[in-house]
Amino acid sequence: MLENIKKEWFTQPGTNILAGIVVALALIPEAIAFSIIAGVDPMVGLYASFIIAVVISFTGGRPAMISAATGAVALVVTPLVREHGVEYLLAATILMGIIQVTLGVLKVGRLMKFIPNSVMIGFVNALAIMIFMAQLEHIFGISLDTYVYLAITLLIVYIFPRLVKKIPAPLVALVVLTAAYLMFGPDVRTVGDLGQIERSLPGFIIPDVPFTMETLRIILPFSLSMAVVGLVESLLTARIVDNATDSFSNKNRESRGQGIANFITGFFGGMGGCAMIGQSVINVRSGATTRLSTFTAGAFLMFLIIVLGDLVVQIPMPILAGIMVMVSIGTFDWGSFKYALKAPRTDAFVMILTVIIVLFTSNLALGVIIGVIFSALFFATKISRVDVHTETAGSSIYYLFQGQIFFASIDSMMNQLDFNIHDKNIELDFSGAHLWDDSAVEAIDTAVKKFEEKSNKVYVKQLNADSRKIVRELSRLNEQHLMQ
Amino acid sequence: MYKTLLLAADGSENSFRAAEESMNFIDENTRVTILNVIGTDDVKNEVLHGSQSGNVTARRKEKLSRILDFYEENGITYEVVFEHGSPADTVVNVANNGAFDALVLGTRGLNNFQEMMLGSVSHKAAKRVTIPVLIVK
Numbered sequence: 363m364l365e366n367i368k369k370e371w372f373t374q375p376g377t378n379i380l381a382g383i384v385v386a387l388a389l390i391p392e393a394i395a396f397s398i399i400a401g402v403d404p405m406v407g408l409y410a411s412f413i414i415a416v417v418i419s420f421t422g423g424r425p426a427m428i429s430a431a432t433g434a435v436a437l438v439v440t441p442l443v444r445e446h447g448v449e450y451l452l453a454a455t456i457l458m459g460i461i462q463v464t465l466g467v468l469k470v471g472r473l474m475k476f477i478p479n480s481v482m483i484g485f486v487n488a489l490a491i492m493i494f495m496a497q498l499e500h501i502f503g504i505s506l507d508t509y510v511y512l513a514i515t516l517l518i519v520y521i522f523p524r525l526v527k528k529i530p531a532p533l534v535a536l537v538v539l540t541a542a543y544l545m546f547g548p549d550v551r552t553v554g555d556l557g558q559i560e561r562s563l564p565g566f567i568i569p570d571v572p573f574t575m576e577t578l579r580i581i582l583p584f585s586l587s588m589a590v591v592g593l594v595e596s597l598l599t600a601r602i603v604d605n606a607t608d609s610f611s612n613k614n615r616e617s618r619g620q621g622i623a624n625f626i627t628g629f630f631g632g633m634g635g636c637a638m639i640g641q642s643v644i645n646v647r648s649g650a651t652t653r654l655s656t657f658t659a660g661a662f663l664m665f666l667i668i669v670l671g672d673l674v675v676q677i678p679m680p681i682l683a684g685i686m687v688m689v690s691i692g693t694f695d696w697g698s699f700k701y702a703l704k705a706p707r708t709d710a711f712v713m714i715l716t717v718i719i720v721l722f723t724s725n726l727a728l729g730v731i732i733g734v735i736f737s738a739l740f741f742a743t744k745i746s747r748v749d750v751h752t753e754t755a756g757s758s759i760y761y762l763f764q765g766q767i768f769f770a771s772i773d774s775m776m777n778q779l780d781f782n783i784h785d786k787n788i789e790l791d792f793s794g795a796h797l798w799d800d801s802a803v804e805a806i807d808t809a810v811k812k813f814e815e816k817s818n819k820v821y822v823k824q825l826n827a828d829s830r831k832i833v834r835e836l837s838r839l840n841e842q843h844l845m846q
Numbered sequence: 847m848y849k850t851l852l853l854a855a856d857g858s859e860n861s862f863r864a865a866e867e868s869m870n871f872i873d874e875n876t877r878v879t880i881l882n883v884i885g886t887d888d889v890k891n892e893v894l895h896g897s898q899s900g901n902v903t904a905r906r907k908e909k910l911s912r913i914l915d916f917y918e919e920n921g922i923t924y925e926v927v928f929e930h931g932s933p934a935d936t937v938v939n940v941a942n943n944g945a946f947d948a949l950v951l952g953t954r955g956l957n958n959f960q961e962m963m964l965g966s967v968s969h970k971a972a973k974r975v976t977i978p979v980l981i982v983k
Binding site: 602639 | 884886889891893894895896930931
């Protein structure tokens with residue numbers, strides 16, 4: 363236990379602290395931009411990022427993973443904030459945390475295995491497209507200077523990393539161009555034009571909402587969506603960090619940890635969040651392996667907020683829009699085009715369906731859920747088909763069965779048998795099949811009985827070990843049928 | 847003939863050609879180390895497009911299978927090493943810090959676009975590796 367805590371916190375502390383500082387710097391522009399997507403004051407996203415990162419460093423299941431305010435959750439809550447205001451967002455965040463803890467206790471991490479790649483790819487693509495589209499209103503039809511600032515931002519974020527790797531390029535764009543704005547005062551909108559900003563340490567508050575069923579009715583759908591989206595992105599990110607560090611992590615502990623982090627965040631005036639793929643990759647790339655890196659990211663972010671708070675309102679919007687364009691390009695899965703052509707048609711369909719549902723409903727959670735339902739249906743359809751191959755030679759007929767024989771597939775099997783034949787030797791070969799339940803055994807009994815009514819001789823052969831076991835226990839077939 | 851050889855391979859056509867070419871410099875007494883660098887950004891693809899269950903290492907070896915089969919057919923002793931990091935820096939580090947007689951690699955990897963954006967691995971290796979380097983076109 364103590365050994366493990368030491369390993370998860372204090373392995374290579376220097377490297378991990380530096381990695382955490384780099385992440386904190388990279389988090390600032392994103393936390394502000396995601397707040398703007400959600401329609402709240404940038405402080406709501408910055409506080410959330412600080413609190414979630416610090417709490418999750420203790421409660422999470424995946425050391426070195428970074429969690430903070432994210433685009434995925436921000437996109438889900440936009441309508442809630444627009445219609446009911448930020449206090450309802452805080453209440454929804456608290457409820458989101460409670461739902462996630464519950465799901466974690468119910469060991470939902472295991473259920474993640476049932477989210478197929480097609481849905482995951484659809485999820486990241488939909489997320490990327492929505493983040494991109496949310497930027498358009500900050501880019502087009504504002505002023506010529508807006509385009510200039512956006513172009514310079516994009517140049518910096520794509521060219522600077524080729525020259526200097528250690529300093530996050532988005533932060534360089536933010537500092538250089540905000541300084542340029544303060545000097546030249548071009549015609550662009552700033553963060554201050556969108557909302558008030560206050561500089562203070564987050565304090566404990568109870569969201570100012572009426573504690574009624576009506577409130578619950580408003581926030582519950584959002585909390586559920588936030589919880590699902592948060593867990594999907596968190597557990598996907600955990601798998602990415604697992605692979606990047608060749609280590610394993612506890613997904614159920616991560617689910618509970620995410621819940622605790624969001625629960626606490628809501629009480630400190632922060633919006634909900636989850637793990638971030640991009641930031642976690644930055645962290646791991648900088649050599650981080652421990653919880654200390656995540657803790658440092660949160661703590662250093664708070665330090666930066668206090669020091670730089672006054673400047674945040676001066677940040678020109680096109681810089682943030684440019685950084686978000688970069689984030690969306692990085693989030694999008696560019697292998698999808700090949701996937702859409704080469705993957706099985708049902709997988710490609712589910713991937714595209716997931717994207718389309720999200721784009722039409724603006725709800726990432728709905729896309730994931732419907733995507734999972736469709737892929738489950740496709741799987742059930744595929745598995746409930748039994749192929750029966752027939753060969754006739756003189757007075758003997760040979761049936762070869764291929765597939766899974768169970769309650770859902772017996773109809774398809776029986777329809778392929780011809781019960782009008784008579785006075786033949788019939789061989790039923792199950793070498794390519796598996797009998798799963800009593801319905802399967804019953805169906806075979808029925809088939810044998812029907813054949814025998816027309817004076818056929820029936821032999822059942824090549825049952826595999828499992829199938830033979832349930833046939834022996836449940837079937838009326840006798841040794842003679844099973845002779846061969 | 848070299849006693850030890852480092853082959854940097856990403857599973858591309860070029861890296862296979864590098865393995866073929868290396869046959870001119872090695873025999874059954876040579877120990878070949880095949881180095882595959884897993885970029886941090888590649889891991890996202892690995893998770894989104896890979897199978898969810900099963901052994902990661904087995905899947906990573908899968909993409910090098912052509913090279914492994916080729917060496918096996920020719921009776922060459924090899925070991926496979928996976929490293930995380932930026933391809934160019936990692937290849938340079940491993941080549942300079944191991945006891946290798948030479949480094950062999952292909953001119954261009956799996957992704958032309960990335961090479962253009964990030965600078966070529968073979969170019970950096972030629973510049974910074976201190977042992978003999980064979981770049982195969």
